[in-house]
Amino acid sequence: MASSSFNVVSLIRKKRDGNSLTESEIEQLIDAYTKDLIPDYQMSAFLMAAFLNGMNAGETAALTNSMLNSGIVVDLSHIDGIKVDKHSTGGVGDKTSLILAPIVAACGVPVPMISGRGLGHSGGTLDKLQSIPGFRVDMKLSRYKEIIEKHNLVLAGQTEEIAPADKRLYALRDVTATVEAIPLIASSIMSKKLAEGIDALVLDIKFGSGAFMKDQNDAIRLAETLVQIGEQFGKQTVGWLTSMEQPLGNAVGNWLEVKESIECLRGGGAEDLLEVTHLLAGTMIWLGGKAGTAEEGTELSRQAISNGTAFQKWLDIVEEQGGDSSVILNPETYPDAKFIENITSGQDGYVSGIDTYSIGMAALELGAGRKTKEETTDPQAGLLIHRKTGDYLKKGETIVTLYTNKKEEIPEITENIRQAYTLTESSPDPIDVITHRVDKEGVHEYRPKSL
Amino acid sequence: MASSSFNVVSLIRKKRDGNSLTESEIEQLIDAYTKDLIPDYQMSAFLMAAFLNGMNAGETAALTNSMLNSGIVVDLSHIDGIKVDKHSTGGVGDKTSLILAPIVAACGVPVPMISGRGLGHSGGTLDKLQSIPGFRVDMKLSRYKEIIEKHNLVLAGQTEEIAPADKRLYALRDVTATVEAIPLIASSIMSKKLAEGIDALVLDIKFGSGAFMKDQNDAIRLAETLVQIGEQFGKQTVGWLTSMEQPLGNAVGNWLEVKESIECLRGGGAEDLLEVTHLLAGTMIWLGGKAGTAEEGTELSRQAISNGTAFQKWLDIVEEQGGDSSVILNPETYPDAKFIENITSGQDGYVSGIDTYSIGMAALELGAGRKTKEETTDPQAGLLIHRKTGDYLKKGETIVTLYTNKKEEIPEITENIRQAYTLTESSPDPIDVITHRVDKEGVHEYRPKSL
Numbered sequence: 091m092a093s094s095s096f097n098v099v100s101l102i103r104k105k106r107d108g109n110s111l112t113e114s115e116i117e118q119l120i121d122a123y124t125k126d127l128i129p130d131y132q133m134s135a136f137l138m139a140a141f142l143n144g145m146n147a148g149e150t151a152a153l154t155n156s157m158l159n160s161g162i163v164v165d166l167s168h169i170d171g172i173k174v175d176k177h178s179t180g181g182v183g184d185k186t187s188l189i190l191a192p193i194v195a196a197c198g199v200p201v202p203m204i205s206g207r208g209l210g211h212s213g214g215t216l217d218k219l220q221s222i223p224g225f226r227v228d229m230k231l232s233r234y235k236e237i238i239e240k241h242n243l244v245l246a247g248q249t250e251e252i253a254p255a256d257k258r259l260y261a262l263r264d265v266t267a268t269v270e271a272i273p274l275i276a277s278s279i280m281s282k283k284l285a286e287g288i289d290a291l292v293l294d295i296k297f298g299s300g301a302f303m304k305d306q307n308d309a310i311r312l313a314e315t316l317v318q319i320g321e322q323f324g325k326q327t328v329g330w331l332t333s334m335e336q337p338l339g340n341a342v343g344n345w346l347e348v349k350e351s352i353e354c355l356r357g358g359g360a361e362d363l364l365e366v367t368h369l370l371a372g373t374m375i376w377l378g379g380k381a382g383t384a385e386e387g388t389e390l391s392r393q394a395i396s397n398g399t400a401f402q403k404w405l406d407i408v409e410e411q412g413g414d415s416s417v418i419l420n421p422e423t424y425p426d427a428k429f430i431e432n433i434t435s436g437q438d439g440y441v442s443g444i445d446t447y448s449i450g451m452a453a454l455e456l457g458a459g460r461k462t463k464e465e466t467t468d469p470q471a472g473l474l475i476h477r478k479t480g481d482y483l484k485k486g487e488t489i490v491t492l493y494t495n496k497k498e499e500i501p502e503i504t505e506n507i508r509q510a511y512t513l514t515e516s517s518p519d520p521i522d523v524i525t526h527r528v529d530k531e532g533v534h535e536y537r538p539k540s541l
Numbered sequence: 542m543a544s545s546s547f548n549v550v551s552l553i554r555k556k557r558d559g560n561s562l563t564e565s566e567i568e569q570l571i572d573a574y575t576k577d578l579i580p581d582y583q584m585s586a587f588l589m590a591a592f593l594n595g596m597n598a599g600e601t602a603a604l605t606n607s608m609l610n611s612g613i614v615v616d617l618s619h620i621d622g623i624k625v626d627k628h629s630t631g632g633v634g635d636k637t638s639l640i641l642a643p644i645v646a647a648c649g650v651p652v653p654m655i656s657g658r659g660l661g662h663s664g665g666t667l668d669k670l671q672s673i674p675g676f677r678v679d680m681k682l683s684r685y686k687e688i689i690e691k692h693n694l695v696l697a698g699q700t701e702e703i704a705p706a707d708k709r710l711y712a713l714r715d716v717t718a719t720v721e722a723i724p725l726i727a728s729s730i731m732s733k734k735l736a737e738g739i740d741a742l743v744l745d746i747k748f749g750s751g752a753f754m755k756d757q758n759d760a761i762r763l764a765e766t767l768v769q770i771g772e773q774f775g776k777q778t779v780g781w782l783t784s785m786e787q788p789l790g791n792a793v794g795n796w797l798e799v800k801e802s803i804e805c806l807r808g809g810g811a812e813d814l815l816e817v818t819h820l821l822a823g824t825m826i827w828l829g830g831k832a833g834t835a836e837e838g839t840e841l842s843r844q845a846i847s848n849g850t851a852f853q854k855w856l857d858i859v860e861e862q863g864g865d866s867s868v869i870l871n872p873e874t875y876p877d878a879k880f881i882e883n884i885t886s887g888q889d890g891y892v893s894g895i896d897t898y899s900i901g902m903a904a905l906e907l908g909a910g911r912k913t914k915e916e917t918t919d920p921q922a923g924l925l926i927h928r929k930t931g932d933y934l935k936k937g938e939t940i941v942t943l944y945t946n947k948k949e950e951i952p953e954i955t956e957n958i959r960q961a962y963t964l965t966e967s968s969p970d971p972i973d974v975i976t977h978r979v980d981k982e983g984v985h986e987y988r989p990k991s992l
Binding site for chain 2: 099100102103106129130131132133134135137138139141142143262265266267268
């Protein structure tokens with residue numbers, strides 16, 4: 091312990107003084123921490139030094155690698171095809187995974203998807219999936235492989251075996267104000283994604299009031315770092331910058347979002363949600379080798395909905411994973427929350443902005459999210475957003491409908507949601523839903539037609 | 542704990558983002574840490590953020606105050622006179638405390654001196670005092686007050702009751718690479734000094750190869766911060782920048798330094814040592830109200846040696862604190878180390894530089910210092926330096942004499958000491974022993990005659 095401890099202090103000092111650690115030094119550090127040879131107080135000093143002085147590409151890759159190799163790395167090489175997953179940095183009303191996973195699988199690209207739970211204002215795919223009665227996300231590795239082999243798709247939850255070093259480091263960062271550093275965020279995301287058994291990855295990096303990265307330039311830097319790590323690990327990686335200046339689609343909350351996904355898979359759905367979903371799906375289909383370009387992939391994605399194969403894939407996977415497909419076929423049979431309340435506008439005007447963080451927090455307070463990791467979520471709770479940026483509102487019109495089983499929360503949340511809407515007399519500029527593409531060639535502004 | 546913990550993260554974040562904490566936030570933080578309400582891993586993240594982003598004067602004062610008030614603050618207000626102490630940032634061969642304490646007390650200024658042990662290459666006053674047979678530095682507060690009342694002087698060791706928060710923080714800084722930040726160093730020093738019951742303080746801030754601050758500008762910044770804190774606490778504080786580019790005086794090692802102090806108190810001693818000692822003592826005498834200027838104080842300091850009152854004070858305090866005054870009167874009766882070995886020069890040349898850190902480490906290896914807090918020191922071990930910067934050496938002349946009880950260390954240390962000396966053909970520029978004075982008016986270059 092004495093000599094190991096001496097070493098650690100010199101590594102902390104090196105990072106503190108703005109120098110870069112070697113790959114082997116990073117690996118030693120993470121390895122020793124995972125083995126309990128380094129106390130939390132040394133690791134947190136290191137993390138703060140790394141937060142403030144940054145980490146270069148080599149250090150970030152080494153950190154990713156150490157966390158990745160602290161646990162199981164799934165091997166899906168025996169399964170034919172280029173395995174592709176999508177990761178989103180998290181937002182409000184972001185149910186794209188539920189729609190694109192069956193689309194991409196239906197197009198012949200295997201999708202091994204391991205998702206997390208929501209925390210804070212941001213929803214989690216796992217909570218949404220679990221609002222489907224009977225749907226199981228916990229499984230053994232053999233079952234995980236069996237499902238993807240059979241359906242080109244598996245929707246699983248993170249286990250203790252995936253990147254346990256990241257789990258410990260994340261918990262420490264959470265209580266030491268060292269969360270929001272790009273190299274730390276990027277290595278945490280990638281160590282988990284690289285463990286799934288993927289060959290390629292599509293990233294949805296969100297910015298704006300409902301995202302963890304409020305600032306678009308920070309989001310671009312994060313995207314660049316994520317793509318760089320992916321490519322360093324030999325996985326083709328493409329990132330899209332998408333706006334979280336308003337909720338994506340109309341539903342926020344677990345079952346409400348599953349219901350909106352079903353609408354989309356049946357040919358309906360909100361335009362912004364469909365635009366993002368098809369672009370992400372199209373990129374996955376292209377990376378999966380089933381289309382010549384992302385644009386062509388996007389076209390195939392739309393076809394998978396119109397020809398019904400995506401919805402059929404969705405029914406198959408729900409049944410395979412123990413879910414009740416009758417609520418997928420007949421969503422109106424799903425029991426509603428006890429209290430459903432319309433929030434109306436107090437005045438006339440154009441919606442010129444929506445504080446999306448507040449919308450996410452309102453859904454959380456209604457029961458859809460959790461404040462601590464220990465809390466459970468209410469599948470029925472959430473919001474339906476009827477009016478979005480650019481819409482003209484008349485006084486008394488319904489803006490949002492609340493769904494909750496917590497009556498006492500309604501008055502305050504009603505007030506918070508009204509305040510989240512900014513109304514103006516003149517019409518605002520439209521929101522660009524997708525702004526940039528980031529790949530190994532660099533950062534490209536997105537213009538839909540020249541994709 | 543939940544709400545307290547939440548609070549802490551926001552304080553860490555504030556410092557991380559380069560903002561200043563309020564006095565009350567700093568006090569809350571240190572108070573909660575001392576009460577074990579904050580884990581080490583949060584404090585170390587805070588310390589690293591403070592290390593890298595700095596702390597302003599208000600924060601540094603608040604930190605000092607919190608650490609000061611975590612323990613006993615001695616009240617000597619019932620004792621007449623302006624109580625003055627001196628603190629040195631540490632060096633090699635620095636025995637000024639042993640000489641100036643009896644001088645200043647003999648001049649009528651009460652000196653409540655609480656000293657620490659040596660660590661690393663730097664010696665500690667406490668280890669030197671304890672080389673005197675029977676000398677006791679541990680005492681109750683009532684005895685501390687009794688001794689100073691009787692003799693205008695007390696020489697005590699730090700106890701657990703003085704600034705315990707500093708003790709804990711220092712231990713944490715030591716293992717998290719957060720030692721060398723000026724606000725943290727300054728608050729640590731001052732929280733201990735302000736607890737002694739002083740009214741004024743003289744600081745000896747050392748720079749150069751044998752000091753903790755190698756760089757003179759860093760030392761000036763530290764001096765400014767220390768003076769600022771002292772003045773904020775209503776204690777007149779004057780700092781002197783002194784060179785540690787070579788050992789101060791000729792002896793390095795516990796008893797050897799006591800012996801050199803006795804020589805000085807009896808009218809002998811090396812010029813550089815006397816220059817620094819009389820200036821520091823003179824400043825103390827002036828701040829203690831017994832001289833109109835520091836220069837006048839310096840004159841009184843020299844007189845206290847020539848008239849024998851300082852040596853008599855030394856004998857009195859040694860006897861009062863249980864020491865054997867016969868070895869003070871007859872230092873030649875003190876038993877020598879088993880092995881005494883002369884190191885000779887391998888070539889001719891001027892001594893143009895001495896790596897003083899290496900000299901300090903050599904003394905440590907011979908037994909005079911300790912590598913860990915648990916080790917004991919050997920009172921007999923050390924070095925006598927016969928040749929210093931500017932001296933001309935002939936091949937075969939003795940440079941240094943080693944005193945040790947560890948024969949096996951001699952060959953390597955001999956080699957290290959030879960390498961610590963740089964010899965050149967031409968004579969080097971003389972070393973300025975004292976370069977700057979720092980007080981509440983600012984930083985002043987030191988020119989002896991215009992003091």
